[in-house]
Amino acid sequence: MRSWRLLDHLENGAGGAQHMEADLALLAEVVAGADPALRLYRFVPPALSLGRFQDERVVDHEVCRRLGVEVVRRPTGGKALLHGAELTYAVAIPRPDGEDGTVDGVYCVLANALIAGLARLGVTARVARHDGDRGAGPACITSMQGADLRVGDRKVCGSAQLRRRGAVLQHGSILLDRLGFDETFLLVAPGDIDLRGASVTMRELGAPADPHVVAGALIEGFRETLDVDFR
Amino acid sequence: MQFPDELRYSSEHEWVAIDGVRARIGITDYAQDALGDVVYVDLPAVGLAVIAGATCAEVESTKSVSEIYSPLTGVVVEVNTLLVDAPEHVNQEPYGSGWIFTVEMADTAEVDALLDAAAYRRLVEEE
Numbered sequence: 001m002r003s004w005r006l007l008d009h010l011e012n013g014a015g016g017a018q019h020m021e022a023d024l025a026l027l028a029e030v031v032a033g034a035d036p037a038l039r040l041y042r043f044v045p046p047a048l049s050l051g052r053f054q055d056e057r058v059v060d061h062e063v064c065r066r067l068g069v070e071v072v073r074r075p076t077g078g079k080a081l082l083h084g085a086e087l088t089y090a091v092a093i094p095r096p097d098g099e100d101g102t103v104d105g106v107y108c109v110l111a112n113a114l115i116a117g118l119a120r121l122g123v124t125a126r127v128a129r130h131d132g133d134r135g136a137g138p139a140c141i142t143s144m145q146g147a148d149l150r151v152g153d154r155k156v157c158g159s160a161q162l163r164r165r166g167a168v169l170q171h172g173s174i175l176l177d178r179l180g181f182d183e184t185f186l187l188v189a190p191g192d193i194d195l196r197g198a199s200v201t202m203r204e205l206g207a208p209a210d211p212h213v214v215a216g217a218l219i220e221g222f223r224e225t226l227d228v229d230f231r
Numbered sequence: 232m233q234f235p236d237e238l239r240y241s242s243e244h245e246w247v248a249i250d251g252v253r254a255r256i257g258i259t260d261y262a263q264d265a266l267g268d269v270v271y272v273d274l275p276a277v278g279l280a281v282i283a284g285a286t287c288a289e290v291e292s293t294k295s296v297s298e299i300y301s302p303l304t305g306v307v308v309e310v311n312t313l314l315v316d317a318p319e320h321v322n323q324e325p326y327g328s329g330w331i332f333t334v335e336m337a338d339t340a341e342v343d344a345l346l347d348a349a350a351y352r353r354l355v356e357e358e
Contacts, residue, residue, distance in 0.1 A: 052289070052296045053271045077270075077291040097358050102265040103295040147294040161295040 002036070006219065006230035009041040010211055016047030016072035016083065024075050026092040027162065027169035036093040038222055038230070040215045046084030046179060048186050049074045051160070060188050069186060076160035076171065082183045083173060085201070087211045089114075089218060090171035095163065103161060106168050107147045109226070114149060114157060117221025118174075121207045121214065125149040125156055147172075154200035174218075175201040176209040232355070233260045235326055239342060240351035241302035246326060247345055254303050254342070257330040258290065258321060261355045266292040269321040272314040275332055279307045283341055288331055290321065301334060303341050309333035 007026075014022065019041055026037050047070040050056060056071075058080060064071050069082070091110055095101045100109055111127045118125045128148040149157040159172025178201060184190040203209040208217075222228055234240075239247045244262035248255040263269065271291040281287045281301035288299035310332045314320060321329040336342075346354065 051291075053273060053291055075296065077294055077296045101358065103267050103292060107294070159294070163295060163297040165298070 001227050001229045004222075004228040004230050005035050005037040007037060007039040008215065009039055010087075010215060012041065013044065014041070015045075016043055016049065016070040019043065019047075019088070020049070020072055020074060023090045023092075023169055023171055024162075026090060027164055027167055030092040030094060030167040031165045036228070037091070038219070039090040039092075040211075040218070041088050041090070042086070042211055043070075043083035043088065045070065046082060047072050048183070049081050049083060051078040051080070052076060052162075054079060058187050058189070060186055064186050067181060067185070074160060074171075076162045076169065078158070078160040080183055080187060081158065081173065082179065082186065084179045085177040086173040086175050087214045087218075088171060088173045090169065092167060092169050095166050095168050103163075106161065106170060107159065110159070110170055111149060113222040113225040114172075114174075114218065115221070116225045117214075117218035118149070118156070118207075120217040120220055121202070123151060123156070123202065123205055123207045125151050128155065151200055151205060155198060156200050156202070156205070174214060175199055176211060176214065177201050177203045232264070233326065234348045234352045234355075236348045238326065239302075239345035239347060240354075241300070241345060242354060243300045243302070245299065245302050247302050247342070248330075249339075249342055252336050252339060253308065253333055254305070254336055255309075255330050255333045256302060257325055258299065259351070260325050263322050263325045263329070266290065266295060266297055268293045269318045272311075272318045272321065272331065274310040274312070274314065275307045277307055277310055281305060281307060281334060290318075299331060301332075302345060303334050303336050304338060305334040305336040307332050308335045 049072050099105045115125050128150045147159045157174045162169040182195045244259045246259050269292050273289040275287045283304045286298045287301045290297050311330050
């Protein structure tokens, strides 16, 4: 059984930028030899995160300011994602050897833990594969990738990675509920996207939507699937 | 999986083609395969001074960002601007049109510390 650090930051009150710094710090610690870590947190107030290299001009900053949405940049890849009614996880691990160490390999290993956690709440999720019909537009939630988990054909969890010096940071969001607005309000040209049709929340699935309850289930999913001992 | 004999390699999965004091650098076939489809390459600036082992570029693949380290110390004298609009060359021709940058070496003796094709192949097979 491997020893992992568990950081419950659900109530730490940090802003979006601080959360991104905390995730990077987690990765830096693992690069320096620290044990792997699972960090759980929320964005309060809401934040719109952009992918590492995504053009910031996709954001309607005036609307974000009016709605009190902080705009932050993720260190990881991917597209714009609105955070506020979800549970976010961050995992930092040494890059596994062999196939498990590839981008897809790490997604697959961690997906098993996330799926096991969601199963404890009665949600049957599975890994989404690439889907040529989606992926257009600047919003993350409409692009279906191997990194994502879906229930039926709707995304319930999206994730992204940063790989640095033999270690991997992966973070992602489990949709718990909806805010009163979505990414289409915050982007200049969101394109012809149907966020509600492409995604599903825990509440809509009739599953627990309390972040503490979902966090507890995820921790058990990691414990059971990856044979880790949290401290 | 290709490991061209005429190249040298770093343990961080970069390849190096030596031409006098210049070294052309890219990521290996193994690395591009592990990362998946490359969608963006953040190239270093021409003129940037780089140190062996330090980060000097980033590659974004589908749902992942990975750092690229310079295997050699020197100055970046050329970057592959083809990748700005066509980053897929990193996947399609990792040892050819997918090269990333060229360094003018400060100390050609650093090349001796790089792996040859056989040693790099062993490293990959052990991973």
